[in-house]
Amino acid sequence: MTVTPPITWIDNPRASTIEHSQAVADLFPPHIARQTREFHSRIPGYQISPLKSLPRLAAMLGLGGIWVKDESFRLSLSSFKVLGGSYAIYSFVKEALGAESLDIFSDEGMKLVREQLGEMTFAAATDGNHGRGVAWSATRLGFKSVIYVHENTSLPRIRAIESNGARVVVIKGTYDDAVRQVNEDAQRNGWQVISDTSWPGYEDVPRWVMQGYTTMFSEAQEQLAAQGIIKPTHVLVQAGVGSLAAATLGFYSQLFGAGRPKSVVVEPDKAACLYLSAEIGDGEPHSFGGDLDTIMAGLACGDPNPQAWKVLWDTADVFVKCPDYVAAKGMRVYGVPLAGDPFVVSGESGAATLGALTFIMQRPECAPLRESLGLDSRSEVLLINSEGNTDPDEFRKVVWMGRHPVPDAYQQTVEI
Numbered sequence: 001m002t003v004t005p006p007i008t009w010i011d012n013p014r015a016s017t018i019e020h021s022q023a024v025a026d027l028f029p030p031h032i033a034r035q036t037r038e039f040h041s042r043i044p045g046y047q048i049s050p051l052k053s054l055p056r057l058a059a060m061l062g063l064g065g066i067w068v069k070d071e072s073f074r075l076s077l078s079s080f081k082v083l084g085g086s087y088a089i090y091s092f093v094k095e096a097l098g099a100e101s102l103d104i105f106s107d108e109g110m111k112l113v114r115e116q117l118g119e120m121t122f123a124a125a126t127d128g129n130h131g132r133g134v135a136w137s138a139t140r141l142g143f144k145s146v147i148y149v150h151e152n153t154s155l156p157r158i159r160a161i162e163s164n165g166a167r168v169v170v171i172k173g174t175y176d177d178a179v180r181q182v183n184e185d186a187q188r189n190g191w192q193v194i195s196d197t198s199w200p201g202y203e204d205v206p207r208w209v210m211q212g213y214t215t216m217f218s219e220a221q222e223q224l225a226a227q228g229i230i231k232p233t234h235v236l237v238q239a240g241v242g243s244l245a246a247a248t249l250g251f252y253s254q255l256f257g258a259g260r261p262k263s264v265v266v267e268p269d270k271a272a273c274l275y276l277s278a279e280i281g282d283g284e285p286h287s288f289g290g291d292l293d294t295i296m297a298g299l300a301c302g303d304p305n306p307q308a309w310k311v312l313w314d315t316a317d318v319f320v321k322c323p324d325y326v327a328a329k330g331m332r333v334y335g336v337p338l339a340g341d342p343f344v345v346s347g348e349s350g351a352a353t354l355g356a357l358t359f360i361m362q363r364p365e366c367a368p369l370r371e372s373l374g375l376d377s378r379s380e381v382l383l384i385n386s387e388g389n390t391d392p393d394e395f396r397k398v399v400w401m402g403r404h405p406v407p408d409a410y411q412q413t414v415e416i
């Protein structure tokens, strides 16, 4: 039986030739991170998420530093996603009221919104985390929410959405089918869709979602600066539809232009729509078919976000796809660190990039990739732990029971 290798990659050499990306300029104007951060900092309970340093692991892998933006406790919701949903709802409300600025969380702000907009229902499709963030934000602001999930969504994920005040609708098919269905039903019922992916004619909301994510990087830059680091030299970011990756690379391209960190976009091999789009190489986003059967639930998307794709086509240096055992290894490495490094609680989608980084640094066949990216002992690598323990049953199966072990053929490592 052939075993899937841990890392399959494709270079995107055009990214290093783009001096000015119009897609970046359109989606991430210079002021945007300050604006989103200002909004998030007014949410009751807001705190900067930790930036954790793993110096021992970095030394073992032959790197200068590994920095993990740990989103596992963001606003008590276990993932970064609420940053996007909340900012999109806020921006939508602000625009609907024609307001320049709005303190939406103050008593006065809430009263104004209720008076002017009345009853409103926000709707979203989700693999779990986005829906939870939209439900949480809508409830905080006194609105209703309806969240669509696909039939393979686990019960703990559904319960987590319901416990934040939403009605959950389960549909047949995949995440991409849920996106289509919620849009159709919303039109019939007069709901406002808060989607983390775009389609022709529906671009404002997903742009706001992506912009909302930049708060993470504005925080991370401050945290890195406090350690004497101006910018990461490399960033590895996990992708479903690509909105998180676009926000990451968009933020850094906006800030540093051609001097942005080298970037790697990581996807599950069972749902590698961005990798496929890079492989086809015509500059267009392409859909990845099949049942998207991966443990990385947050990354199980077959249709790229077209807006995000434009940013990634201009800025992502490498696209990687990897099997489930890579994410499972990442979860265990985070959870049981080398002595002296902090532990990190990381779910399947959150841990994919650390898993990938360990294989990239330690597998002999990844030497050309290490070289082309310039990954070495001077590298300061930024990772995003995009979720914590969002599905406790599955989490235990991996971390306690050892599900999805690294195949024997890929346990060998190179000496650094």
Ligand SMILES: Cc1ncc(COP(=O)(O)O)c(C=O)c1O
Binding pocket: 079, 081, 127, 129, 130, 196, 238, 239, 240, 241, 242, 243, 244, 245, 297, 298, 299, 301, 349, 350, 386, 387
């Ligand atoms: C935990 C987690 N990480 C990463 C992602 C990927 O985000 P995107 O779909 O924007 O690529 C998601 C998406 O839901 C997620 O839930």
